């Protein structure tokens with residue numbers, strides 16, 4: 159079946175499934191965006207698209223996602239819930255605990271949105287590997303991949319999953335067919351920058367990580383565009399609560415550490431660190447320490463494969 163036929167069939171099925179108000183949590187990621195566009199084609203304004211700004215989004219991400227939806231003619235409600243996330247995460251440093259708190263807060267925010275629009279249906283961007291891999295696979299033991307946006311089983315909504323039978327490559331071609339901009343974005347974890355800021359989460363530390371991630375993305379996109387290296391499968395920075403001594407002029411100062419991570423992978427299950435040219439690493443290091451002067455004075459590059467390391471640091 160060609161992609162256009164897949165789209166037509168999915169829209170028809172959605173029309174037969176949804177006859178009342180529906181809600182979908184949109185992150186801007188490919189799966190939820192494709193599901194939202196298909197459902198919008200099927201039922202138009204019966205669909206309520208909600209984007210929750212947790213405070214852990216990448217630089218300009220909220221604006222870019224809003225713009226993408228507005229260009230596609232789909233109304234997106236942006237809920238700024240960052241204060242609530244930060245206050246509930248005060249003092250939380252354990253990675254699994256962080257994910258749990260974030261997941262719970264997400265559900266609370268979403269429930270409020272659901273009751274305000276009176277939704278009867280919940281559209282989700284679940285794809286085939288999501289349910290094939292769930293059910294107690296060994297991977298779940300390694301890290302609870304709590305998908306932010308994953309809702310409890312007892313939710314009082316009829317669940318509709320238009321991508322349930324599709325694999326990522328099919329979702330990508332549907333996204334291209336639908337003209338969705340996010341179809342080429344690199345993977346980004348549901349809990350966002352929260353799992354890239356090790357130790358306590360506060361707006362200043364998250365902002366430092368956001369800036370460092372932006373610099374890594376920008377420099378590696380430039381380097382790949384100039385033919386200096388391949389664009390890695392995933393590339394970002396994490397902020398470590400490791401303080402070391404540095405120098406600013408005549409003064410010795412204490413600053414935190416940024417680790418740069420770039421990997422090649424097919425599906426995230428295993429990965430090799432990417433061989434980034436030294437001049438590119440050097441430009442990343444200089445820009446990070448200049449931009450985050452006073453906060454970060456050391457930048458390191460992670461040369462660990464997966465396994466034994468994971469791609470993210472938490």
Ligand code: XMP
Pocket residue numbers: 257301302303304305306345346347348349353392426427464467468469470471472
């Ligand atoms: P790890 O760090 O386990 O990550 O090697 C493999 C891939 O999954 C992403 N990742 C997550 N995705 N929720 C998600 O939706 C999560 O909690 C989460 N943790 C990691 C990671 O970015 C990589 O692409």
